[in-house]
Amino acid sequence: MLNKYAHKLMSLNKIMSQLPKKQKYLLAFLLGIFSTLAMPPISFWPILFITFPILIWLVDGTVFAENKALGESKIKFNKSQLKQIAIIGWVFGFGYFLVSLYWLGSSFLVEPEKFGWVLPFAVTMLPAFLGLFYSIPLMVSSLFWTTGPERLIIFSLSIFCADWLRSHILTGFPWNLIGHSLTGQLEFMQSISVFGLFGLSAIAALIFSTPALFASPLDDAKKTAEIQTHFSISKILPLAFSALVLIGMYGFGVLRIESEGPTKFLKEYELVLVQPNISQKDKVDLKKRPAALLKTIELTETLPELDKNKFEQRLIIWPETAIPFALNRSPTILKRLDEMLAERSTLISGAFHVENNQDLNSTSNYQVYNSLFVVNDRGEIESLYDKNHLVPFGEYLPFPQLFKWLGLKAIADERGGFKIGPEPKPVQLKKAPSFLPSICYEAIFPLPENTAQQGAKWLLNISNDGWFGQTVGPHQHLHQVRLRALETGLPMVRSVNGGMSAIFDGIGRVVKKTSLNKTEIVISKLPKTSKIINLPLPKELLSFLVLLTFGVLISTEKILTNRSKFTSKH
Numbered sequence: 001m002l003n004k005y006a007h008k009l010m011s012l013n014k015i016m017s018q019l020p021k022k023q024k025y026l027l028a029f030l031l032g033i034f035s036t037l038a039m040p041p042i043s044f045w046p047i048l049f050i051t052f053p054i055l056i057w058l059v060d061g062t063v064f065a066e067n068k069a070l071g072e073s074k075i076k077f078n079k080s081q082l083k084q085i086a087i088i089g090w091v092f093g094f095g096y097f098l099v100s101l102y103w104l105g106s107s108f109l110v111e112p113e114k115f116g117w118v119l120p121f122a123v124t125m126l127p128a129f130l131g132l133f134y135s136i137p138l139m140v141s142s143l144f145w146t147t148g149p150e151r152l153i154i155f156s157l158s159i160f161c162a163d164w165l166r167s168h169i170l171t172g173f174p175w176n177l178i179g180h181s182l183t184g185q186l187e188f189m190q191s192i193s194v195f196g197l198f199g200l201s202a203i204a205a206l207i208f209s210t211p212a213l214f215a216s217p218l219d220d221a222k223k224t225a226e227i228q229t230h231f232s233i234s235k236i237l238p239l240a241f242s243a244l245v246l247i248g249m250y251g252f253g254v255l256r257i258e259s260e261g262p263t264k265f266l267k268e269y270e271l272v273l274v275q276p277n278i279s280q281k282d283k284v285d286l287k288k289r290p291a292a293l294l295k296t297i298e299l300t301e302t303l304p305e306l307d308k309n310k311f312e313q314r315l316i317i318w319p320e321t322a323i324p325f326a327l328n329r330s331p332t333i334l335k336r337l338d339e340m341l342a343e344r345s346t347l348i349s350g351a352f353h354v355e356n357n358q359d360l361n362s363t364s365n366y367q368v369y370n371s372l373f374v375v376n377d378r379g380e381i382e383s384l385y386d387k388n389h390l391v392p393f394g395e396y397l398p399f400p401q402l403f404k405w406l407g408l409k410a411i412a413d414e415r416g417g418f419k420i421g422p423e424p425k426p427v428q429l430k431k432a433p434s435f436l437p438s439i440c441y442e443a444i445f446p447l448p449e450n451t452a453q454q455g456a457k458w459l460l461n462i463s464n465d466g467w468f469g470q471t472v473g474p475h476q477h478l479h480q481v482r483l484r485a486l487e488t489g490l491p492m493v494r495s496v497n498g499g500m501s502a503i504f505d506g507i508g509r510v511v512k513k514t515s516l517n518k519t520e521i522v523i524s525k526l527p528k529t530s531k532i533i534n535l536p537l538p539k540e541l542l543s544f545l546v547l548l549t550f551g552v553l554i555s556t557e558k559i560l561t562n563r564s565k566f567t568s569k570h
Contacts, residue, residue: 021084024058028088031055032095039100039176041475043184048208056155056212058088059138063145082139089138093131100176101127103471110280110467133166147216149238149554152209153547159205164198171392174444176476178204183483187253189508192486193533194252197446199543203245206547210242237553245546256507263505265525268312269432271503273495273522274300275514276322280466280498289324296322297340299521306344313431314345319497320439320464323351327373328381338379346429347375350439350462353386367419370395372437372462374427382430386421387439426456433457440464443481449532451488458526459484459492466498474499474516482508491527506530
C-alpha cells in the first residue's frame, strides 16, 4: 500500500518538475495561502504535510530541471535556476503574509480620510517585503540541495534562518513564525520550554516535509524493483523518526501538565483587569478622549470593596493608553485617580509620558513616550516604564527623510512621534511582587528563560487591539503573548482594549479570559510561578540535535544499503 502511495507521489513530483515557470509561481503562491491555516486561531497544522512537500518538489523540479534529463545527481547551477528558486520562495512568502496579515489593513480605516489611500499599499508592500525572508534563505539552501532525504534538513535550516532573520532585522517582526504551527494545542505548546520558538520552526519544517521522502528528484529514472527493495529502509526510518518526535513532543506536554498539577495562586493579591472596549475612532478623536477616560474610571468604580481579610493589595490594570494624556503632567487626572482608588489599591495603566526635549537639533520641544505608569492609592506615580520596542510605521517611521524625499511628507509627519525607552526591567511594586512589563507587540518577542532570576515574579502586557476590529489579528496577538509564560515559567497577565484580556499561568493554561471586543472586568488571584525546564544546552542547539539525529539515520541507511549491494555482488 505504501509503495502504491509512493509511486503516486513520484508521479506528482514529475509533474512539478515539468510545470512552466508561471504555473510554478502560481502554485507556490497558493501554497503560501493555504499554509496560513496552520496558524492560530485555526491551528490546522496537518495542512503543512501537504504544502511543505510540494514546495520542496517545486525546488526539486527547478534544481534538477537540466541535470535530471542527463541522469545526473550532481547539481550544476545557472543564474536562471537560482532566480526561479528565489521567486518560488518569494511568492510563497508573499501569499503566506498577504493572508495571515490582512488584518493590519483595518488600522488604516480608523481614520480613512487620512490613511485610507495607504491601505492597498500597506497590505501588499509589507507581505512583499517579508516574502524576501523566505526567498533568500531558500535560494541559498538550494546551493546545497541533494537528490535524497538530506534536502529535508537543508530545507529545515532555511526555514530556521528565515524565521530568525525576520525576528531580528529592522527591529524584527516574529509574527506567525513556522514554529507557531506547533503551539496551537496546550500539550504541543510545552515544547517551547525545550526547543525555543525558533527551534520549533526548524523541527516543524522537518516533520511536515517528511512526505517529500516518498519522491526524490531522480526516482522516476530508477527501476521499480529497486525502489521496492529499499523502500522500507530509506523511506520508513526517517518517517518513523519524525512521527516519534511529534508523538514525543505531545507526550512531554501531557507529562508536564500533569506534573505541574492545578494552577496555584498567591492568595494575598487580587488582580482586576478592566477592558473598557472603547472604539478606536473615539480614542484618536481629541475631543472624545476625556469621555473615553471617564468611561474607564466609572467602569472601575463599579468594583465591590476589597475584602481586606483576604487580600493585602488590589492590582487594577488598565490597557495601553487607557489614559490618553501625559499622566506625568496631568495633576487633575491624578487627583481623580486618587478619588477612584480605595485604600490598598494600585493602578497600573498605559498613558503618555512627556518630557522636555534635550536635543537642540530637534524641531520638537517635547519627547513623547508610550508608557506604563504605576499609581498608588494616594494618586502618586510610583514608577513608570517607557516602551522600548516601537511599532514601525505605527509609532515611529523608519527612514523618515526617504519618505519626505519621495514627496510623502504627510506620512512622515503623521507616523512619527514616539521616542524609544530603555531596555525593559522588572518594575518594583512596594506592596506586591515585581513584574516585567511589555506594551503592545513587545510581547511577541521571545524572552530569556532567566527572566525570573532578574527579579520578575509575573509578566504584564498591556495593549490596544482596537485598531484591528473583528479580525484574526487580536486572536493571534493573544496567542503569541501566551507563549511568553511557557518560556519563563511566569504567569502572564494581559489587559487590552478592543481585543481579549487574559490571565495565563506559568505553563500557558487559561485562568481567565474575556470575549473579543466586549466591555468586561476580570477579577482573579495572581498565579504562582511554575517550574522551569533547566537544560544543559541552549534551546536552539537541542533542535539542531534533532536534525542531526535525522541525518545520522539517513547516513546509517546509506551505509546499510551500500553494504547490502557490496555483499550481493560478492
